[in-house]
Amino acid sequence: MQRAPSAAVALGVFAALASLIPIGYLLLRLIDGYESALAELLRPRTLELLLNTALLTISVSLTALAIGALQAWLTVRTNLPFAPLFAVLATLPLAIPSYVLALGYLSVFPWFSGFFAAWLTLSLATAPYVFLALSAALISSNFAAEEVARSLGKSRWQVLLSVTWPQVRPAAFASGLLVALYTLSEFGAIALLRFDTFTRAIYNAYRGSFDRTSAAALALVLVALTLVVIFFDRRYRGQRWQAPTSSGRKRRIDLGNAKVASAFGLAVLGLAGAGVPIASLTGWSLKRQAFDWVRMGELISSSLLVAAAAGIVIGVFALAISIWNLRFTSKLSSAVDLTAWAAHALPAVVVALALVFVGANLVPAIYQTISLLLLAYLILFLPNALGLVGTPIAQVPKSIEEVARSQGLSKNRALSKVVLPIAAPGILAGVALAALTVLKELPATLLLRPNNLDTLATELWQETEVLAYSEAAPYALALIIIAGVPALVLNAQARKLISEVS
């Protein structure tokens, strides 16, 4: 067994320890007053919240999986017209923060609220995670095996279930996990659309009664839920699938009569996920009379700087953990990988308050500086990058690396000469996704940012406090346009893959 590079081990251990900060903090709060925490957990209301949360999480995950899978299959595997255009449409909601999506709908349809609204908004907002993962997996899946199965008389549906599904299952589970945890931790859209979940109850405990113990008790339930979700994911995901060398032409499936209907369906989804909110925001923006372009320029540059820095930091850590856990697997590396996920369903406000506590009292030198903010982003969004960075790193055959080493390259040189170039697009995608998520983040940014740092998201928050749509809309649009850049990076990758299919 080879030893992992110490830099990778160091970064991995650091990230895992960082992810444990919020959980440790919650336990500390719980010990402070476990009696009132227990009382909070035993209220009938808690059960109601649990059911609401489970209902929303399961329905959003399934819907997002269905939408993303449909988009991926149609754009990658069939002769759908304008496939690249539909691929762009499928990624676009990624650039829209879910609270902006909710706001976009609310400002047009004031009655938009409750379970249905929350389910629809979150499903549309999270479907791109599935689309990106599944389109990549579908591209590298073995087309020939499907054709063989077809020629043996299996129906298209049977082929999909028995041949295609096993090949893309790990990607589907990985993205489904992201969607589920995203839904568990979502607050902004849920609050606007007035559906009660655990996360909303946690916020209310902080806001209404300044009751940190109840909040901690509820948040720990979320951690437990996360561990349950991760358990099922690991149990049923199956092995990471190694790309077989599939030869021969990759032929697209002829949709026949369903062509127009499919294109229409994807157009409706694109309109719902991006068209309606963008149109409504544009409408509101035009109503605004005066506009401060200098201020807008400042906000855009500060947002970009913070997001880029965070993307790179998160990318480096994700790379280290992926190399360690996928190429030099050990018990410690799996533990680190799991730990990075454990805090991912915690609402950002909990992570932020944990870091406020640690920052102000233990490391005042970095409190309210960019360093602590970046640490918060690392804890919050490392898992988003892990999936994208990990897949290509796992797919580089061990044999190639061994050949390089037999030629006298050192372990680290072999990694950087052989593995990294192959994995580069995946790493870039991981950085892009992390940067994009950071751009949209609000609660932790508000609590941990340096005093003079304003971003598009914080400015948007200021304006929406009084629901001044016409004031808020230009910032929301700018945020979508800026976040569109990393979204396009992710998309370019998807389209490049799609174009490889003739």
Place this chain on the structure above:
Amino acid sequence: MKLRSALAVLSTTALLLAGCAPQDDALLVYSGRSEALIGPLVEQFEQESGIDVEVRYAGSAELAAQLLEEGANSPADVFLAQDAGALGAAAKAGLLSTLPDEIYSLVPQSYSAADKTWVGVSGRARVLVFDPAEVTAVPETIFDLEDGSWEGRIGIAPTNASFQAFVTAMRILHGDERTLEWLEAMKTNAVMYEKNGAILEAVESGQLAAGLINHYYWYARAKDVGQSQMNSRLAQFAGADAGNLVNVAGVGMLDESAEAEEFIKYLLSETGQAYFAQETREYPLVGDVSPADELTPLSDISTPSIDLSDLDTLAETLELIRQAGLI
């Protein structure tokens, strides 16, 4: 290898720790009131006093939670909050210093903390906002809203601090039992919102016949879209109704310093009070500064006297709201 890894962990940590530390001597204000609202006034203060002010903007409750986590090590000097509850939470944790009498005595006692940890800066009245096309007879008292005819037509924000203060007032006036009855009626009749602004939005767009909000939301929106464009109207309940409660936004001091005191005095000065009266259409609380012309004078609104920062009372109120199933 273990040693090397340990060293590497340490050096990574050190790298992250080596971020810039901007601890300067500017006065640091945590503001639960927005930049659009407070920013110009702070700038004016800086110019007139020569004191550097740095402001950290976020929600009042989030900032209170932040202060509680920071504890004694908070870098903040002044806490400016939207509502008494947030100030009360900071005071109860022992984070706010006692204000000197020359400041405390400026504001009527009913708008400040009894233990002198904070003072009110501006007042906001609870009002009924209604759509004249939907509501022809404005309800006389808050209890009229229990009537079945209001089902699905009245908006409330049960998680909002101002709403909770109003429920506290109702408890003091009418007792817990009667209040719970009213809340339970609201469970049937009312549509729940997160914020006052969302209720106003719903009434403006014709989604909702009426709602219980703070008066200045209406004026803020009128400023955004033009007063003539407003569909909704405001009304006060008759007599000393709990629905007419006057809440305050207030300020407290974390570390005693001449600069912090000067800042608070500025907020309570004629300039500061006139600013709130004109810019936010809130009620000035100090001296002879009169509110904006279109407002019902504060002296004409009779409300029960409650200690706005009493968190124990707030806890009981929350329990009732929860018992009724509103949050």
